[in-house]
Amino acid sequence: MKLRTTVAALLLTAVVPVAAACGTNAEAASTSTSTSTSTSTSTSDTGTGSPGGGRGGGPGAVDVSSVTTEEQLVALVQEAYGDAGLDLHRGHQPVQDVLDEVLTISHDELHVRMDAGQNLAAVAEDLGVDPQTLVDALVESWSPAIDELLAAGTITEDEAERYRAALEEAFTFRVTWDGEEATPTFSGLDA
Template sequence: MKIPMKVVAVTLASVLALTGCTAAAVTATDTATETATTTATESAGAPAGGAGETVDASAVTTEAELIALIQDAYGDASLDRHRGHRPVQGVLDTVLAITHEELHVRMDAGQNLSDVAEELGVGTDTLIDALVDSWGVAIDDLLAAGTITEDEADAYYEALEEAFTFRVTWNGTDATPTFSGLDA
């Protein structure tokens, strides 16, 4: 008899919770599975980030791709509170330490990512910092390559933090800002 892996993971998480263990082992397994899936489905070139697509910040090689990456950090407004969290799922799994399914339950109940982080005792700032760190590699790489200056890197980090702050704290009604690059 074959048992779907999701059923096994949920059952294991329930057993671990009942025995007082943390879900870290389950989360690590989920993260490894997600990472393997993401790696297998990523394509080279400009960052994606729309619904169902993944983002590989380490693949950004131009300033135009960096601008697109920062815009992607705002999320996809057509997906309501979820905003397309697949591109950031690995960070969410690690920082929030809950399953993707549990995140959906909470978001479907009206919570945004900030609400979830606060309720779990993680904190909004911790989540935002982790998201910025995960995508900031694109900024670091362009700075190291000489494509952008230190001042531009600082400004791009600020823009990335602003985008992820919007995504994490989105109230469900504000229009998604457009990021078209640094002002001259």
């Protein structure tokens, strides 16, 4: 029994980082049905106002429709930069639908290319897609959060445009990231 628990723990140590890079949660990655471990993976961070949950689950997953405050919008823009700890992958699950649509390659092929050292811009260029097209599609996919706050009167039209510009800057960074540059911190429009 102890050997089985040890093996299960070792497997989780190997599977969880890979699953996190793809944005899947540890429970989905684990196929164990009879062993009981108390490993928990949170798919959202509601305590900090982060817009987690939603599209595909997993660490850092974003549900654009859940953004109801300016604080959550700030977190959304920060999330658009991606997670440098995941190397070139930067946690692409929250944007996987857009990547599939614009790049038109399989998730596995994307991994092969990124593991070979290509960032999203290089992948797009190899496929004959202008990287700006990818950035524009990513911004468009997350802009409804800005539109909702504008419609609710939470932010002004000027602020909405500035948030769109911040979102474009963040996604441009994510798409063109060289693997070296530190991820900027977005603290809001006045910061």
